[in-house]
Amino acid sequence: MSVRLVKCNGLDLSLFQFDSDLTFAVFFFNADRTLYARYGTRSQHDADKDVSLEGLAATMRTVLALHAEYPGNATKLAKKQPVAVEQPTPESYPLLSQFKPELDYGGRVAGSCIHCHQIRDAQRMIVRQQNKTMPDPVVFPFPSPRTIGLSFDKQTRSTVQVEEDSSAGLAGLRNGDEIEQIDGQQVASEADFQWALNRLPDDNPVAVVINRAGKPVSLSMHLPEGWRRKGDISWRPTSWDLRRMVTGGMVLKPIPDSTRESMGLSADEMALVADHVGQFGAHARAKQAGLVKGDIVLEFDGRADFQSESELLAYGVQQKKPGDEAGIRYRRGNETHSTKIRIE
Amino acid sequence: MRVRVTCLMLGWGLLFFQTPTAGFAQQTRDDKVRSDRETLKDDDSWNYDDLEQGFEVARRDRKPVMAVLRCIP
Numbered sequence: 285m286s287v288r289l290v291k292c293n294g295l296d297l298s299l300f301q302f303d304s305d306l307t308f309a310v311f312f313f314n315a316d317r318t319l320y321a322r323y324g325t326r327s328q329h330d331a332d333k334d335v336s337l338e339g340l341a342a343t344m345r346t347v348l349a350l351h352a353e354y355p356g357n358a359t360k361l362a363k364k365q366p367v368a369v370e371q372p373t374p375e376s377y378p379l380l381s382q383f384k385p386e387l388d389y390g391g392r393v394a395g396s397c398i399h400c401h402q403i404r405d406a407q408r409m410i411v412r413q414q415n416k417t418m419p420d421p422v423v424f425p426f427p428s429p430r431t432i433g434l435s436f437d438k439q440t441r442s443t444v445q446v447e448e449d450s451s452a453g454l455a456g457l458r459n460g461d462e463i464e465q466i467d468g469q470q471v472a473s474e475a476d477f478q479w480a481l482n483r484l485p486d487d488n489p490v491a492v493v494i495n496r497a498g499k500p501v502s503l504s505m506h507l508p509e510g511w512r513r514k515g516d517i518s519w520r521p522t523s524w525d526l527r528r529m530v531t532g533g534m535v536l537k538p539i540p541d542s543t544r545e546s547m548g549l550s551a552d553e554m555a556l557v558a559d560h561v562g563q564f565g566a567h568a569r570a571k572q573a574g575l576v577k578g579d580i581v582l583e584f585d586g587r588a589d590f591q592s593e594s595e596l597l598a599y600g601v602q603q604k605k606p607g608d609e610a611g612i613r614y615r616r617g618n619e620t621h622s623t624k625i626r627i628e
Numbered sequence: 629m630r631v632r633v634t635c636l637m638l639g640w641g642l643l644f645f646q647t648p649t650a651g652f653a654q655q656t657r658d659d660k661v662r663s664d665r666e667t668l669k670d671d672d673s674w675n676y677d678d679l680e681q682g683f684e685v686a687r688r689d690r691k692p693v694m695a696v697l698r699c700i701p
Contacts, residue, residue, distance in 0.1 A: 285686040285689065285691055285694065286673060286694045286695075286696065287676075287682035287693060288668060288674045288675070288696055288698065289697045290700055292697075300695075306697075310697070311694070312692050312693065314692060315693065389665065392658060394657035394658045400699065
């Protein structure tokens with residue numbers, strides 16, 4: 285039974301829990317609403333490069349096998365199930381309360397549609413408005429397996445390449461292993477793996493079962509404190525709102541090594557170029573502070589150790605409150621300048 | 629089973645990775661959203677935007693439900 289859903293308006297959030305920065309997500313359920321699997325992943329690549337028909341077919345074969353075994357396999361599915369939610373539907377969040385449960389097909393229908401990424405924007409806005417620190421799982425949701433040293437082959441269900449010195453490599457995973465389970469849960473896709481990662485506590489061993497050359501192998505993987513912070517969130521549509529909060533609407537990217545060398549900067553010194561500077565409303569704080577596209581940010585709030593925009597955004601929403609100021613030192617041409625922006 | 633699933637996937641792929649509006653130049657996003665519904669609401673392969681009916685049919689036929697959440701580009 286195939287159901288096509290084209291809007292988040294009215295979406296049952298007690299059932300549909302997923303990485304809402306995706307533009308394409310598939311859910312497989314039993315008729316009793318037990319979730320078998322998720323499919324759909326995205327990263328800094330074009331969205332289409334992180335999914336494939338072959339990979340989806342492999343997930344579907346696993347789902348059919350799970351369906352044939354169900355309910356005898358319920359324990360292998362227990363932690364894949366949705367968790368309690370604060371709001372039943374997206375339009376229940378204050379930020380999205382102007383939307384209706386149904387689309388306005390007779391009017392401006394696209395404008396009446398809640399986009400998936402707006403769900404996370406709305407969730408983060410509540411944390412921010414309560415002046416609370418955003419925890420790592422909120423800033424770095426649904427971590428990419430690359431964060432722990434795994435690259436999934438997109439043409440398969442869960443065959444991986446492994447970085448040697450990563451958490452996965454140190455746990456004993458090898459190139460070509462097929463991941464069967466993590467934390468006792470059947471892995472039917474990369475999205476399933478990400479769901480499990482998203483739920484894991486820091487600094488805790490997690491059980492992983494792999495298929496290596498046809499034989500099951502059980503491993504224990506340790507994810508150290510703060511492991512999520514290695515993740516890249518710059519590609520996420522929801523980082524747009526984090527930029528409003530932290531960098532005054534600037535999109536920051538690492539400068540090329542050649543530019544770094546010509547500026548006489550060492551490899552560990554901060555140097556992020558403003559690839560975009562917002563022009564309107566609360567996204568124009570950096571512009572109002574005098575920054576323009578092409579400026580190279582060397583220091584933020586007295587710190588010169590941010591190597592990526594993701595690290596900087598995380599610092600801003602975890603260490604700074606709305607209304608705080610942050611000093612920015614930046615290079616334009618051969619001159620160095622300083623200014624301040626207001627944190628939102 | 630393997631061949632059958634793969635064949636189904638090729639068909640579904642057209643819906644996953646293209647919209648039914650492909651070929652219509654200069655369509656607005658509003659046009660695309662309306663066109664998607666017009667094209668697929670009566671398609672036998674899909675239940676269009678009615679999850680509860682999807683669960684009912686799955687219960688009757690003892691099959692799993694595949695729910696696809698796809699932003700129309």
